[in-house]
Amino acid sequence: AVVSTQSTGGENWEAVPGTLCKQLSVSANQVYGVTSSNTLVCRYGISPSLPAGNYWRRLAGPSPDRTVKMLSTTLNNCLWCEGGNGELYRRRVKVVQTATPGTTPTNNPPGQPN
Numbered sequence: 001a002v003v004s005t006q007s008t009g010g011e012n013w014e015a016v017p018g019t020l021c022k023q024l025s026v027s028a029n030q031v032y033g034v035t036s037s038n039t040l041v042c043r044y045g046i047s048p049s050l051p052a053g054n055y056w057r058r059l060a061g062p063s064p065d066r067t068v069k070m071l072s073t074t075l076n077n078c079l080w081c082e083g084g085n086g087e088l089y090r091r092r093v094k095v096v097q098t099a100t101p102g103t104t105p106t107n108n109p110p111g112q113p114n
Helices: none
Strands: 021-026 031-035 040-044 055-059 068-073 078-083 088-092
Touching: 021 068, 031 068
Parallel strands: none
Antiparallel strands: 021 031, 031 040, 040 055, 068 078, 078 088
């Protein structure tokens, strides 16, 4: 295999401010992260015109202590995680529709029940 220092295409790297994550997982429509304190977070405001989104929002994890050790997402917006208690959890989430100024999204935010 040949390793090249040349770019493989795409755009330049962009720093995303806010929460520091030790792990990221990307579904078809959302970016989720796990912080160093095992808190579950979701990036909000992602759109074609703002691909890095606006801010991170903390979400309650599934285990009794609400923490998450590891996280994975599927393309059809299911979250899989290992809770702070070591058990495996799965949750299907709805995706927030981007709202125009002065309106409210019609779907529940990620992490909220269907």
